[in-house]
Structures are given as C-alpha cells and as structure tokens.
Amino acid sequence: MKLTNAAAFFIFVPTLTPALDPFSASILTGGAAVAWQLLSPQSWLKCRFLECCNMRDTLNLSVLKMDLDRKVFGQHLAIQIVLRALSANMHSERPRKPLVMSFHGWTGTGKTFVSSIIAENLYQFNIPRRRFVHHFNTVLHFPYLSHVHLYKEQLQNWIRGNVSACPRSLFIFSEMDQMPHGLIDSIMPFLGYHEEIDGIYYGKAIFIFLNNAGGDKVTEIALDYWRSLKRREDIPVKKLQSLLSEEIFRNKNSGFFHSQLIQKNLIDYFIPFLPLEYKHVRECVRQELRVQGHPENEDLIAEIALAMTDYPSEERLYSSKGCKTVESRVTLST
Incomplete structure (x- = not known):
C-alpha cells in the first residue's frame, strides 16, 4: 500500500522517540500528528486552518432553520421550500442531479440574504468559503451582449473546474432578470440527470438563481388573498410555483425567457418571496x-x-x- 509522506513520517516516529527525553519525544510526536493532519486530504485540522472542500456534508438543518427563522421576516413559504429542498438533497448519498432553486420576488424581500445564510451554513468550521461559493452578478460578469459566446465557454469551464475540485460547490446567480437570453442555457448539461460528465459528478452541486422577474406575479397573488380576507400563510405553494414557471418563461425581461432549463424541467424549485408588510x-x-x-x-x-x-x-x-x-x-x- 502506498503511503503519503505525512503518514510515513508518523509511522517512523516511534523508532526515534526512545533516544529522546520524554519532553522532546512528546513534541516530536505532537509535531508529527500536526503534520499528518495538515497533509492528509481528509484532515479536520486542515479544514480548520486551510481551505478545503467539506466532503462530509455537515450542514445542520436545525441550525439553518433557526438562522432563517430568526433573521428572515415574512417569508414562511420560501423558508419552508428551501429547508425541504436542502434536506432531500443532503440526505441522499448520491443525488441524481444537482439541486437547482430559483428565487423570485421584489427587491429587498430576502432573496440574496437567504442565499448568503445557506452559504454560511454549508461549510464546517467557518472556513473561508470563497473557493466553494461562487457568486455571479449578471451586470458585473456578463455586461456585453456581443460577448455571449465567450461568456458561455467561460461559465462552462468555471463550473466544470470548480465542481471537479469540490463536488459540494454552491453557485449563485444574481440579477437574473438582466441575464442575456440564452446564456444560462449553456450550463444545462450540468443540471441534468447524469451519472457523470467526462468523469465529473455534479449531483452534489447547488445552483441558486436570484430573480426580480416574477415578483409582480407573487405580489398580485398575495394582494388578491389579502383583499379576499385570506391569510398569506394559506397561499398554495404548488400554484405559485407553477405560475412563476410560466411567467418567467414568457417574460422577455427574464433570463429564463424561453429557456431550455424550464422546458426540460431542470429547475427543481421556483421559490416565491412574498412582498413585505x-x-x-x-x-x-x-x-x-x-x-x-x-x-x-x-x-x-x-x-x-x-x-x-x-x-x-x-x-x-x-x-x-x-x-x-x-x-x-x-x-x-x-
């Protein structure tokens, strides 16, 4: 069996320690343990001090729920769907496809905030998350319509490379209502039901789209319920998700206008963010x-x-x- 340098060093430490005094021997042994932890790919200590991908899926759904309930207001439907979606994905050892969620609602209703809370809870030890949480802002990263073909290639390469390095990568796309039409379809192969693509498994990746498009429809339904003296808590989730899917597919101001992601049912959840009272x-x-x-x-x-x-x-x-x-x-x- 092939040994890593750290493991080999740790094994040979006992042969050295008899010649040393107890204090020196304990320092040498402790140093070897630290070296092994830092060099081992599955090391908890490495995750503590260096950046590493959390391969053990340590998301605590109870803690996440507590964070969402304490910090996010007026979004019982969104919180309910998000927790259900993450629970199903996390409890599967090998999900059949990546988790894909699309958040819809007016500005300031909590879409970005909820996605940031998910990111904060996704990795253990509060390690730096910049290598595993990837935020694309449409206005900043995809500003020129004439460069769409270049953006498609860059986006595919970025997702392919980062999922290869960390299967539990999180990709957040904001300002989706300003996304050039057709660009988001370039990632369609990564969101489908594939065992692997070119040797890379994508089933543990998470994609979140943040979209103001559909917000007017969500508000219209909430207002109708209020005028009918019905509680917003009684708005049926399935009805809202269906209406959102149809709305953003037909809406030219949506990054999902006539998108294959919707046609092929690759977006798992259309999540409504209700207007705030x-x-x-x-x-x-x-x-x-x-x-x-x-x-x-x-x-x-x-x-x-x-x-x-x-x-x-x-x-x-x-x-x-x-x-x-x-x-x-x-x-x-x-």
Missing part, C-alpha cells in the same frame, strides 16, 4: 437598530416602517423596496 418591515428596522447598537425605540421603528409601506398607493400594504433601504434610514434617523 408593515409588520415585517418593523422587524427589519428593529434588527438593524440592534446591529448598529441603538436601543429599540418603538416610535422610531413605527415611523420608519410606516414611511416604507407604500404599495398599493391606496392601501399602502406592502413595501415596494422590501427592507432594502432600512440600513440607511436607521443610520440617518439615529
């Missing part, structure tokens, strides 16, 4: 006051939340910006 914005303000180290002034909380609740113009039920500007408003008001 006055009570939800209040909680955002309250949390921001804590973050900035200010006391929870109920009058100030109510004032800021009321000013941000502006849609529709008559009912003023929802915040058209969600909690997007809460931080700056709190800063200016304290």
